[in-house]
Amino acid sequence: MTYSNLSSIQAxxxxxxxxxxxxxxxxxxxxxxxxxxxxxLEVFAEEAKxxxxxxxEKLKEGRAGRLAGMVLALKDNICYKGHSVSASSKILEGFxxxxxxxxxERLLLxxxxxxxxxxxxxxxxxxxxxxxxxxxVLNYADPTRVSGGSSGGAAVSVQAGMCLASLGSDTGGSIRxxxxxxxxxxxxxxxGKISRWGLIxxxxxxxxxxxxxxxxxxxxxxxxxxxxxxxxxxxASVKPLDSFVEDxxxxxxxxxxxxxxxxxMEGIEPGVKASTEAYLTKLRDLGHxxxxxxxxxxxxxxxxxxxxxxxxxSSNLSRFAGMHYGYRSKDAFDLESTxxxxxxxxxxxxxxxxxxxxxFVLSAGYYDAYYSxxxxxxxxxQDKTKALFETYDFIVSPTSPTTAFKIGxxxxxxIAMYLADIFTVHANIAGVPALSIPNGKDENGMPIGLQIMAxxxxxxxxxxxxxxxx
Numbered sequence: 001m002t003y004s005n006l007s008s009i010q011a012x013x014x015x016x017x018x019x020x021x022x023x024x025x026x027x028x029x030x031x032x033x034x035x036x037x038x039x040x041l042e043v044f045a046e047e048a049k050x051x052x053x054x055x056x057e058k059l060k061e062g063r064a065g066r067l068a069g070m071v072l073a074l075k076d077n078i079c080y081k082g083h084s085v086s087a088s089s090k091i092l093e094g095f096x097x098x099x100x101x102x103x104x105e106r107l108l109l110x111x112x113x114x115x116x117x118x119x120x121x122x123x124x125x126x127x128x129x130x131x132x133x134x135x136x137v138l139n140y141a142d143p144t145r146v147s148g149g150s151s152g153g154a155a156v157s158v159q160a161g162m163c164l165a166s167l168g169s170d171t172g173g174s175i176r177x178x179x180x181x182x183x184x185x186x187x188x189x190x191x192g193k194i195s196r197w198g199l200i201x202x203x204x205x206x207x208x209x210x211x212x213x214x215x216x217x218x219x220x221x222x223x224x225x226x227x228x229x230x231x232x233x234x235x236a237s238v239k240p241l242d243s244f245v246e247d248x249x250x251x252x253x254x255x256x257x258x259x260x261x262x263x264x265m266e267g268i269e270p271g272v273k274a275s276t277e278a279y280l281t282k283l284r285d286l287g288h289x290x291x292x293x294x295x296x297x298x299x300x301x302x303x304x305x306x307x308x309x310x311x312x313x314s315s316n317l318s319r320f321a322g323m324h325y326g327y328r329s330k331d332a333f334d335l336e337s338t339x340x341x342x343x344x345x346x347x348x349x350x351x352x353x354x355x356x357x358x359x360f361v362l363s364a365g366y367y368d369a370y371y372s373x374x375x376x377x378x379x380x381x382q383d384k385t386k387a388l389f390e391t392y393d394f395i396v397s398p399t400s401p402t403t404a405f406k407i408g409x410x411x412x413x414x415i416a417m418y419l420a421d422i423f424t425v426h427a428n429i430a431g432v433p434a435l436s437i438p439n440g441k442d443e444n445g446m447p448i449g450l451q452i453m454a455x456x457x458x459x460x461x462x463x464x465x466x467x468x469x470x
Contacts (some may be wrong), residue, residue, distance in 0.1 A: 001026050001371075002161050004214040006221065009164070010067040013059060020052040020059070020069065020113075027071050027115055030162045037138045037160060039077055039153040042084060043116040052142075055111045065111035065272055066221065072107070072165045075154045076117045078209065079198035087200045088132040089122045091320045091346030093327040101198020102233070103209050103226045110225050115163050118153030122348045123317065124169055124202045126150045127177060127420040130408065131350040136407055139181060141446060145404040148178025154212050155182040163212045165222060169199055171206045172305050173356075173399075173424025176436035179212050180399035180449020185464070186212045187219055188424075190456050191431040192237035192329040195230035201316040203309035204235075206428045216467040223459065238332060242460040247467065253287045254393040254465070256280075260292040262423055268401040271442035276398045279439055279450050282425040286469075290396075293388060297381050298426075302418055304381070305425040306354075307361050307374035316359030322366045323348065353414070378429055389455035394465065397423045398447030399436040423451060433459040435466055442447050 001018065003009050012018045017172055048071070056175045058064035074080060077087045079097040081104075086092040100108075107114065121131040129137040129152025137152035139145040140160040147156045151168030155178035158166050168175045170188040179186025182459040187210045201207060211222040224244040230236040258280060263273055283290050322342025329341035348357070361370035388395060400420055410417045427434035432453050439450035454462035 003164060006070050013069055014094030014164070014451075015117045020056045020135050021049060023069070023116070024048050024052040024071060027163055029117070029162065030106045034160045034162060037143065037156050038119055038135050039137050039147075039160070039162060040116045041086070041088065041119050041134055041153070042072070043115060044083070048113050048115045051113050052304070052354060055113065058111060065109060066431050067110040067112040067225065068105060069115070070218070071113045071163050072167065073105070073116045073118050073154070073157050073163045075120050075151050075166070075168045077120060077169055077200040078104065078167060079200070080114065080117070083117065085117065085200065086133075088120045088134055089344070089351065090133045091156070091327050092325075093346070095326050097112045097198075099198065102195035102230045104323060105196065106226050118151075118157055118166060120153055120168075121150035121174075122351050123200070123313070124150040124171055124174055124207075125313070125350050125354055127173070127417055128405070128407075129153065129178070130407065130411060135350055138407070139404050139416070141182070142404070144406055145446065146181065146407055148181035148404060150174040151200050152178050155179055155184060155186070158182070158184055158212050158214060160242065165211055165218055166168045166208055168212055169202075169207055170428065171202050171210050171309060172428050173421045174298065175210045175212060176434060176449065176451060177420065178422050180436045181404040181447060183227035183441075184212055184214060185219055185466070186210070186217060186436045187223070188229065188427055189223065189344070189459050190237070190433045191218055192235050193227050193429075193433070193457070193459055194226075195233040195236045195345060197230055200373065202318060204310060205310035206309055209250040216463055216470055219380060220463050223463065227459070237457070239457055244460045244463060247464055253289070255289045255291070255391065256283055256394050256396050257291055257293040257388055257392040258396045259295045259298065261295060261298045262397040265401065265422075267419070268398065269403065269442065270399060272398050272403065272448055275440045276396075276450060280396065286411065291392075293392075295384065299385060300377050300421070301381070301425050301429065302422055304374045304377045305371050305421070305429060306357070306418060308378065310354040310358030310360070311371050314355045314362060315383040317351070317355055319344065351415075381426070385426070385432060386455075392464070393454070397451050399423060399451040403442045403444070403446035403448055423462050427453050432456050433462050435462055437466055437469075
């Protein structure tokens, strides 16, 4: 049995065509069948089975939550009390979370079943899920290709039908790019729309949790449940939430801008360009206005993003020192050697590269030249983006300049790997919501994604549009 949306599952549950324990067992079978993809680091099999029985009783009594029947999984940087969480890093070896993230608490209150934790790039640092301490996640459509990163496990688990939906995190495209590579919907909400309480930090002023789904309807429902203010997170927005599940698009006609530089840059694959142009034509045929705009700050996006995020990472990851929890080197013999050896052995190459880069840009003599200047450019990006949204309702671009590339193809070239994020980092720098939607396939049969950005706090409007266009 294969389901692509929650409404179908709930309909079959109410008609008795399937029971919740049977549904959970079917997902567990799919996980076992596809374990070679390396999407799951841990499966909560017995717990999921037990929860399926208790929620079945709630369904019979008519008191089940809105997510009853939804089986989902968590990226391995989202805390779940009493469960291991490692950010796919050796440095957190043996660590068990002592509390649940706000998003997990809200999911469980609505009777979602969490079936496991998912592989990702170590500390969410990567665009291919090849940086995990536990090996790469393989793309279900072609196991010789990457899943995308850093939420590769979150994308492949849904792509291969191992769960209905998943939660990932997005710092510079880590939900949208793997969703694009796997032919799914991936959403990065407005910064602060979802609490970061219980999310292991990479870059605190960029990180945001979001869903990956097969359809917009499930994404809308998940956002309705997990979004909102949180007393545990001072960065969580207290702005009143619009309803995510009410259709606000109707037959409205909108003004779309597409950034012409994204279509002209060297390195964009012909299939990606052609699919994007075809979608722009579709929008025009539907009666929407579509205009090209120039965004001359595009070349500065990647340098600004990596300057600021590595600086924040060097600070955030300083807590992992082999002292209180996680990995501790067996060769340590005093305080200094414990910290030095544990961090050297516990962190992977990419994480160490970013920590060192971040420490450099924050150091005396370089702070003004790099970090301070990057913050100024960040503000320019935010102001220019805000100005565009005074004229246009949405901004469109490819999600990524390429489809999923071969495993190992870019491993020896960090710059080429970083450029995989060139279109997605814009939304994180500006703090605006962005959604990747499926947009056909290339000549090799690999999925292509299209990114749509909206103004700050217009998350519900963006998802409503995507539902109307689906």
